[in-house]
Amino acid sequence: MIYNSSMQAVRETKYTQAIIDVLAELGHGTNSDIATKLRESYPDVSDTTVHRATTRLAERGQISVGPRDIDGSLRYDANTEPHDHFICTGCRGIRDIDIAKEIMPIVQEALGGCGVDGRLEIKGLCIHCNERRAK
Numbered sequence: 001m002i003y004n005s006s007m008q009a010v011r012e013t014k015y016t017q018a019i020i021d022v023l024a025e026l027g028h029g030t031n032s033d034i035a036t037k038l039r040e041s042y043p044d045v046s047d048t049t050v051h052r053a054t055t056r057l058a059e060r061g062q063i064s065v066g067p068r069d070i071d072g073s074l075r076y077d078a079n080t081e082p083h084d085h086f087i088c089t090g091c092r093g094i095r096d097i098d099i100a101k102e103i104m105p106i107v108q109e110a111l112g113g114c115g116v117d118g119r120l121e122i123k124g125l126c127i128h129c130n131e132r133r134a135k
């Protein structure tokens with residue numbers, strides 16, 4: 001048992017940096033997005049290994065947890081600074097934006113002075129999906 005768990009730790013460490021690199025390239029990604037990309041370099045990596053590694057990286061603050069995917073899957077974010085998101089409902093694309101500072105006072109005012117905090121998730125159709133739809 002001890003042997004197994006320490007072997008597992010070695011395996012996870014090996015993939016940790018690779019997962020950080022893959023997520024940096026993707027920007028945002030679910031465990032399944034990360035596993036798919038990671039398998040281009042490490043065909044044998046299991047979903048469980050990816051899941052364990054991303055959970056640990058998020059706990060340590062090396063990656064952050066972003067807005068959930070449209071299907072509800074947990075989605076990780078390479079950007080660990082607080083920021084807002086635009087999510088495309090057409091292609092599940094997601095982009096970082098930073099608009100809370102400008103928008104929150106408007107929301108607060110509309111609520112008659114209630115305090116609001118947190119970050120914004122704006123949904124819509126991205127420019128590519130809009131163009132596709134227009135054709």
Ligand SMILES: [Zn+2]
Binds near residue numbers: 088093125126127129
């Ligand atoms: Zn789109």
Ligand SMILES: [Zn+2]
Binds near residue numbers: 028083095
């Ligand atoms: Zn983000």
